[in-house]
Amino acid sequence: MKILRIAFKDLTVAFRDRTGLLLMLAAPVVLTFGMALVSGRMTGSSGPTLADIPVIVVNRDDGEIGQMLVEAFSSDALAGLLDVGILQDAAAARTEVDQNRAAAAVVVPAGFTEAIVGGQAPDVRIEVYANPEREVSAQVVTAVVESFVQQIELGRVSGQVAVEHMLAAGLIAPAQAQDIGMRVGAQAADVDSGATLRLVSTEDSVSAEVEFDPMSYFAPSMAIFFLMFTVSLGGKSLLDEKSTGTLGRLSSAPIGEAAILAGKMLGIYLTALAQMTILIAVNALVFGVTFGDGLAVFALVAALAAAATGWGILLAALARTPSQVTTMGSAMMLTFGVLGGNFVSITGMPEWFRWIARITPNAWGLDGFVALGLGDGLPQIAGTLAALLVMAALLFLASVWLLRRRGVLHG
Amino acid sequence: MKKILAIAWKDTVIRFSSRTEWLFFIVLPVVFTLVINFGVGSAYGSDGDSRIPIFVVDQDGGELARDLIAALDSSETVRVKLTGAAEAERGFKEREAPAILVIPAGLDEAQAAGEAIDLQFTAAAGNTDAVAAQQAVQAALGAVGRSLQAAGIITAAAEEIRPFADDFARQAFYDAAKADAQSRFALRPEWIAVTTAAPAAAEEYAWTPAGQASAGQLITWVFIPLLAISEMFAYERQQGTLRRLVSAPIGKAAALLGTIVGQLATALVQMILIATVGTALFGLPWWREPAATLAMFAAFGLASVAFGTMLGTFVKTQAQAGGISLALGMSMAMLGGCWYPRELFPDIVQKITLALPTTWSMLGMNAILLRGQNLAEVLPVAGVLCGFAAAFFAVGLLRFRYE
Numbered sequence: 001m002k003i004l005r006i007a008f009k010d011l012t013v014a015f016r017d018r019t020g021l022l023l024m025l026a027a028p029v030v031l032t033f034g035m036a037l038v039s040g041r042m043t044g045s046s047g048p049t050l051a052d053i054p055v056i057v058v059n060r061d062d063g064e065i066g067q068m069l070v071e072a073f074s075s076d077a078l079a080g081l082l083d084v085g086i087l088q089d090a091a092a093a094r095t096e097v098d099q100n101r102a103a104a105a106v107v108v109p110a111g112f113t114e115a116i117v118g119g120q121a122p123d124v125r126i127e128v129y130a131n132p133e134r135e136v137s138a139q140v141v142t143a144v145v146e147s148f149v150q151q152i153e154l155g156r157v158s159g160q161v162a163v164e165h166m167l168a169a170g171l172i173a174p175a176q177a178q179d180i181g182m183r184v185g186a187q188a189a190d191v192d193s194g195a196t197l198r199l200v201s202t203e204d205s206v207s208a209e210v211e212f213d214p215m216s217y218f219a220p221s222m223a224i225f226f227l228m229f230t231v232s233l234g235g236k237s238l239l240d241e242k243s244t245g246t247l248g249r250l251s252s253a254p255i256g257e258a259a260i261l262a263g264k265m266l267g268i269y270l271t272a273l274a275q276m277t278i279l280i281a282v283n284a285l286v287f288g289v290t291f292g293d294g295l296a297v298f299a300l301v302a303a304l305a306a307a308a309t310g311w312g313i314l315l316a317a318l319a320r321t322p323s324q325v326t327t328m329g330s331a332m333m334l335t336f337g338v339l340g341g342n343f344v345s346i347t348g349m350p351e352w353f354r355w356i357a358r359i360t361p362n363a364w365g366l367d368g369f370v371a372l373g374l375g376d377g378l379p380q381i382a383g384t385l386a387a388l389l390v391m392a393a394l395l396f397l398a399s400v401w402l403l404r405r406r407g408v409l410h411g
Numbered sequence: 412m413k414k415i416l417a418i419a420w421k422d423t424v425i426r427f428s429s430r431t432e433w434l435f436f437i438v439l440p441v442v443f444t445l446v447i448n449f450g451v452g453s454a455y456g457s458d459g460d461s462r463i464p465i466f467v468v469d470q471d472g473g474e475l476a477r478d479l480i481a482a483l484d485s486s487e488t489v490r491v492k493l494t495g496a497a498e499a500e501r502g503f504k505e506r507e508a509p510a511i512l513v514i515p516a517g518l519d520e521a522q523a524a525g526e527a528i529d530l531q532f533t534a535a536a537g538n539t540d541a542v543a544a545q546q547a548v549q550a551a552l553g554a555v556g557r558s559l560q561a562a563g564i565i566t567a568a569a570e571e572i573r574p575f576a577d578d579f580a581r582q583a584f585y586d587a588a589k590a591d592a593q594s595r596f597a598l599r600p601e602w603i604a605v606t607t608a609a610p611a612a613a614e615e616y617a618w619t620p621a622g623q624a625s626a627g628q629l630i631t632w633v634f635i636p637l638l639a640i641s642e643m644f645a646y647e648r649q650q651g652t653l654r655r656l657v658s659a660p661i662g663k664a665a666a667l668l669g670t671i672v673g674q675l676a677t678a679l680v681q682m683i684l685i686a687t688v689g690t691a692l693f694g695l696p697w698w699r700e701p702a703a704t705l706a707m708f709a710a711f712g713l714a715s716v717a718f719g720t721m722l723g724t725f726v727k728t729q730a731q732a733g734g735i736s737l738a739l740g741m742s743m744a745m746l747g748g749c750w751y752p753r754e755l756f757p758d759i760v761q762k763i764t765l766a767l768p769t770t771w772s773m774l775g776m777n778a779i780l781l782r783g784q785n786l787a788e789v790l791p792v793a794g795v796l797c798g799f800a801a802a803f804f805a806v807g808l809l810r811f812r813y814e
Contacts, residue, residue, distance in 0.1 A: 019730040027738035034742045037763075038756045052758045083758075098782075100774070103754065116602070125604040132607050132781040133774075134754040136542055142605055143546045149602045150553050157595045158561040162568060165588050171572045180568070188564045198552075200529045331434055338443055343750055344624075347506035347535050354506060371504065 002255050006263025007270055010237060014230070014271040023229050024275050028222040029282055035218040036287050052083040053137040056093040056105040059086075063113020065152060069126070072148050073106070081140070094129050103137035105129040106145055116152060155189025215289045216373030217366065221342040223279040224304065224365045228336055230275050231312025232329025234268030238316040239325055242408055261400060268312050272305035292372030296381060300368040303388035307361035310395025311336075317402035336360040364388050418669025422643060423677055435639075436677070440632035440685050462490040463540045464508040465548070466499035471518040479514060479555045488547035503533065509541040510534045512548055522559055523582070558596055562589035625689040625697075626776035627749035630711065630769055632685070633678050635740035637715035640674050641732040644723030667807060671716050678712040679705075695780060702786040707775040710793035710800075714768040717803035724810035748773045768799045 014020055057073050059066040073084045085102070087093045093105035109124040128145055130138035159181035166172045172180050241247040247260070280301060283289040291297045311332065319325040337343055339353075340362020346354055357363040368384040427433065467483065469476050484491045492499075492508060499511045513531040521528045532548060534541035566585045575581035686697035686704065697704055719736070726732040744750065746760075747769025753761055764770045775792035778784040 019728065019734050022731065022734035022738065027734065027741070030738055030742050031745065034745050037760050038746065038751065053754075125602055128603060128605045130605055130607050133777045134752070136752065137754045139543060139546060142603070143549065145603055146550065147553065150557060153596065153602075154557045154561055157557075157592050158564055161561060161588050161591045161595065162565040165565065165584065165591065166569055166572070169569065169584065171569055184565060184568050187568070188561055198527055198529050200531050327434060331439070334439055335442070341506075345506070345535065347509050347540075349506070351507075367504065 003263040007266035010267025028226040031222045054102040058107045061112040065113040066108040103134040104141040155185040158188035159185025219283040220369040225342040228333040235312040235316035236325040239322045269309045296378040304365040306392035307388040310392040313399040317399040415669040419673030422673040466511040470516045473519040482551040558593040561592040631744040638719040638736035640719035641723035645729040645732045682708045710796035711772040714796040714799040717800040721803040721807040
């Protein structure tokens with residue numbers, strides 16, 4: 001009972017602190033809103049994606065192929081991906097790129113059709129003038145040009161091979177060769193003729209039935225990042241009480257040292273749990289984020305809050321003054337944020353980096369949220385939960401030992 | 412002038428009286444730049460191969476699958492980690508690679524029957540490497556698939572003219588056409604030339620994740636402490652020292668200017684240090700055009716410090732100022748493209764974020780790092796930032812109260 005009273009007092013104090021609430025709740029919501037904006041959630045997209053890439057096309061070719069390229073870029077199929085502007089002057093197109101108004105300029109040189117049809121080694125090439133500030137967009141434009149050229153090549157080679165093999169098999173007479181070559185070539189070059197190998201892309205969905213919501217990564221990232229602020233604030237409250245003397249008064253009351261410590265820890269834990277629960281609920285209700293199985297999400301939040309609380313208490317055990325906790329807490333919050341992948345995904349980081357990341361509740365928590373977002377349930381995240389609980393237990397033990405050794409609880 | 416310098420010095424002393432300030436001033440920016448740059452720079456490259464790894468699950472094992480894997484592995488963008496489905500799933504979740512490609516069983520049969528074959532590609536959310544890997548996979552599919560496609564179309568056309576005697580004859584014709592098409596595609600000349608809009612030395616200014624990280628981290632970690640100037644105003648208001656200024660022969664503008672000068676000088680030192688670390692460790696061309704870099708730093712610092720000053724006239728307590736500075740600073744850095752390239756944002760958001768000084772700062776820094784622009788070329792962007800500074804400063808001056 002005494003433990004609960006101490007815990008609820010701390011919980012009440014935490015949620016009455018307007019400034020604390022600013023960082024506990026308002027800041028992660030504002031940042032998640034920002035993520036929702038940049039990821040396209042607020043404009044109807046399912047995730048960060050490229051759309052309406054500004055590209056300038058200049059066609060200086062007199063033949064069919066230049067015109068075909070212009071039509072391909074202006075086609076309905078690419079209407080959502082590209083925002084195409086047509087110019088006559090290549091220099092003006094390059095200026096658009098130089099001024100960062102376009103991701104790339106595509107210039108089809110004079111005589112291009114002639115070179116392709118003749119199959120001669122070209123001294124004329126399609127130029128893709130890429131904007132280095134829009135690297136990914138420029139790559140996409142290059143890929144579109146590459147795909148177009150491949151299709152044209154497919155037509156050319158198909159026509160040539162068809163004629164030679166049909167002639168050899170006695171299927172056609174030499175007089176029919178040109179007609180057949182043109183017909184087969186046109187059919188192969190038709191983009192609607194259908195590729196043999198097609199890529200079906202999904203984002204983060206290992207199991208094909210579940211579509212991963214990228215906000216299921218971004219939203220918990222921000223919540224976990226600010227969770228570390230909350231627990232360091234909790235750790236600071238322990239030393240605040242020591243310096244203001246209230247901890248001393250508590251120890252003179254008929255309440256054991258273990259109960260005081262348990263009450264303080266529970267207070268931090270409940271505050272962390274409440275913060276995460278509120279943020280998850282807000283993300284689900286306001287931003288429509290899907291987190292997966294409710295029970296598993298709650299179990300994850302509970303384990304995550306426990307591990308984070310362990311770090312908060314450890315800070316209090318290591319620091320000598322409340323301001324030291326603030327300094328160390330800021331450092332921990334930011335370092336764990338970058339290590340745990342709250343800002344930049346740690347996918348592809350070297351193995352040693354991902355190993356170090358394992359000391360943070362952030363990395364484990366994000367792993368859990370991603371797994372749940374992919375459709376996993378409680379059994380699949382059991383390892384993550386166990387890791388977080390082991391982390392919590394180890395940190396609690398270390399903190400209690402340090403706090404007792406330093407006599408912090410004696411006020 | 413003396414009064415302004417005295418206030419500047421006093422503010423600098425107050426700011427650095429807290430150890431936390433040193434943390435934000437130099438320790439965290441350098442650590443973050445190191446970790447992110449080193450992480451990104453060495454990502455995938457610990458064994459000397461810096462291509463993006465992708466898990467490939469070959470459920471077929473046939474000839475076509477082998478051709479496809481070989482084509483993928485010869486790519487300059489991706490390298491193949493051939494593995495089973497469970498291992499790929501584990502590795503993907505462990506973030507060892509940003510994508511999985513599954514080659515389904517029955518590839519050769521489907522090809523023989525002339526059916527289209529779907530290959531499943533799973534990409535990590537919000538990962539630009541996954542976008543690049545997808546393009547490389549698409550290119551490899553195109554390279555392998557087009558000879559099949561050509562052979563299929565030619566065989567069908569031949570069959571229309573005269574049906575084959577039997578399946579064996581049909582297959583022989585198909586195989587011969589495929590082999591011929593394959594060898595012709597292999598001889599294909601280059602029809603495309605990609606050039607980069609970096610006239611001075613294109614290769615030197617090639618986009619790198621390290622460049623994006625360095626500029627983004629610099630802006631983030633200079634911007635947030637400069638916004639925290641609002642904490643100083645709140646602190647002085649709480650301490651009553653601002654009230655004392657009323658009795659001193661100093662105007663509002665001089666008081667604000669003093670604070671701005673001190674913080675701006677500190678921020679310039681911080682930026683020079685961070686950029687020098689980026690240059691020394693990662694060869695980033697921060698100092699190729701020193702005048703342009705310094706002009707951008709000054710303009711960015713001025714806009715940021717003026718924004719912090721304006722913010723200081725809105726907040727009531729020191730703690731409130733600290734919280735708002737961190738939340739606002741992080742949000743504006745993210746929306747300005749410091750964490751993710753703005754090209755990935757929806758078009759409307761790209762336009763809206765032009766209202767932020769962080770966006771213009773990132774544009775200016777990128778112009779220096781990626782395009783090698785000189786002082787004259789970055790002056791328009793610097794001018795916009797100075798415009799921001801003037802507007803923020805004007806609002807701050809209007810709202811400034813001693814108590």
